[in-house]
Amino acid sequence: MASKWISRLDERTGIVGVYKTVFDRKIPKVNWWFTLGSASLFLFSVQVVTGILLSVYYVPSPDHAYDSVQYIMTGVQFGWLIRGIHHWAASLMVLVVFLHMLRVFFYGAYKYPREITWVTGVVLLLATLGMGFTGYLLPWNQKAYWATTVGTSIAGTVPGIGDFILRALRGGTDLSAVTLTRFFAAHVWMLPLVILTVIGIHLYLVIRNGISAVPKDHE
Amino acid sequence: MSESDAVNASRRKFVTATAAAVGAVMGTVVGVPALGYLASPALEAGGTDAWVPLGKLDSFPVAVPTPFSFTRSRVNGWDKSTRSYTVYVLRDEAGVKVLSSRCTHLSCQVTWQADQNAFTCPCHDAKFGAQGEVLHGPPPKPLDTYETKIEDGTLLIRVVEA
Numbered sequence: 001m002a003s004k005w006i007s008r009l010d011e012r013t014g015i016v017g018v019y020k021t022v023f024d025r026k027i028p029k030v031n032w033w034f035t036l037g038s039a040s041l042f043l044f045s046v047q048v049v050t051g052i053l054l055s056v057y058y059v060p061s062p063d064h065a066y067d068s069v070q071y072i073m074t075g076v077q078f079g080w081l082i083r084g085i086h087h088w089a090a091s092l093m094v095l096v097v098f099l100h101m102l103r104v105f106f107y108g109a110y111k112y113p114r115e116i117t118w119v120t121g122v123v124l125l126l127a128t129l130g131m132g133f134t135g136y137l138l139p140w141n142q143k144a145y146w147a148t149t150v151g152t153s154i155a156g157t158v159p160g161i162g163d164f165i166l167r168a169l170r171g172g173t174d175l176s177a178v179t180l181t182r183f184f185a186a187h188v189w190m191l192p193l194v195i196l197t198v199i200g201i202h203l204y205l206v207i208r209n210g211i212s213a214v215p216k217d218h219e
Numbered sequence: 220m221s222e223s224d225a226v227n228a229s230r231r232k233f234v235t236a237t238a239a240a241v242g243a244v245m246g247t248v249v250g251v252p253a254l255g256y257l258a259s260p261a262l263e264a265g266g267t268d269a270w271v272p273l274g275k276l277d278s279f280p281v282a283v284p285t286p287f288s289f290t291r292s293r294v295n296g297w298d299k300s301t302r303s304y305t306v307y308v309l310r311d312e313a314g315v316k317v318l319s320s321r322c323t324h325l326s327c328q329v330t331w332q333a334d335q336n337a338f339t340c341p342c343h344d345a346k347f348g349a350q351g352e353v354l355h356g357p358p359p360k361p362l363d364t365y366e367t368k369i370e371d372g373t374l375l376i377r378v379v380e381a
């Protein structure tokens with residue numbers, strides 16, 4: 001019964017072919033380290049869902065950011081849970097993406113023909129770190145404010161163009177309402193869009209080139 | 220079907236079923252709180268019910284409706300706002316009556332006009348008598364009154380907000 005409907009759907013969409021290409025791939029005998037990419041993908045999805053939920057009550061303005069986060073924590077049902085998941089999964093995602101990169105590095109999986117996969121991976125790592133950096137400011141509490149003051153100051157030490165980078169990040173010389181809104185825009189629109197697009201390319205390449213095998217001794 | 224194919228098929232079934240079960244559990248664990256989270260403001264009881272002191276009863280003149288204004292602040296989520304109220308206190312031998320200044324037609328603000336001995340509404344030309352009764356115009360009923368009480372000589376009214 002179900003298969004009849006699936007074949008009808010497949011006739012019109014080719015969905016079975018897509019499913020087989022994505023999920024019924026031939027893979028070499030691998031180990032648990034090879035699950036770290038999927039774990040990264042899972043954590044990213046968790047961040048998208050909990051992040052969208054947080055945006056329902058969060059307000060990116062100096063007048064209300066702190067109060068709106070307080071409201072999420074104490075006034076909204078399960079607000080503490082949603083924020084807690086977003087908070088912890090953020091740190092976990094940085095860790096897992098990094099471990100995934102180490103696995104690829106130590107297995108030499110970045111070599112021909114997977115160089116582009118590696119390069120898109122580098123973009124993903126940087127964008128993930130950018131998510132952490134921009135997200136940290138949003139609660140607009142003391143820790144957030146000073147961490148961003150320090151972080152942007154470090155970026156400002158680049159020779160020559162440092163001052164420009166500092167102003168571009170802060171939207172002026174000091175941390176202000178302008179900084180908060182541009183960090184917010186980067187955190188919820190720009191970086192997620194980059195990550196989403198690049199994950200698409202990354203996974204396309206993983207599927208198209210297949211997974212590399214665990215290197216043998218002395219290989 | 221060879222023996223190893225059969226083993227593979229049953230393993231595949233097991234993995235699929237396990238993945239579906241784990242997925243369902245995780246979906247519920249996140250999904251139910253997410254719905255509660257989104258619906259939260261709609262589930263709140265909300266509203267306040269408070270006794271607001273207007274001052275010593277003796278300080279209000281007798282037989283003349285006397286305006287009294289106050290503001291009430293309310294917190295809605297992260298937003299703190301204030302709402303202002305004007306009421307009219309009417310003292311006479313019978314006791315005290317506190318009238319709302321909201322017109323019962325379409326909620327404009329009525330004011331006491333001593334020369335006309337009436338409350339007048341600027342919106343559709345209504346008039347109410349000193350006791351709040353309709354004298355003229357479209358309002359369907361007299362001005363609303365507040366529940367009152369007197370504690371240690373102080374007049375209080377009950378303000379209920381939705």
Ligand code: HEM
Pocket residue numbers: 033034035036037038040041044097098100101104109110114117118119120121122124125128195199202206210211212213
């Ligand atoms: C948001 C972050 C990322 C996601 C969601 C992601 C996802 C994935 C997935 C699902 C795979 C399949 C194989 C596996 O899981 O090991 C994979 C493979 C791969 N990833 Fe990532 N990845 C991310 C970040 C990175 C980073 C930071 C690098 C390196 C700089 C990288 C480089 C690679 C390479 C070269 C492969 C191919 C490995 C092979 O064929 O054995 N990825 N990625």
Ligand code: FES
Pocket residue numbers: 322323324325326327340341342343344345356357358
């Ligand atoms: S609102 Fe007062 S007369 Fe219409």
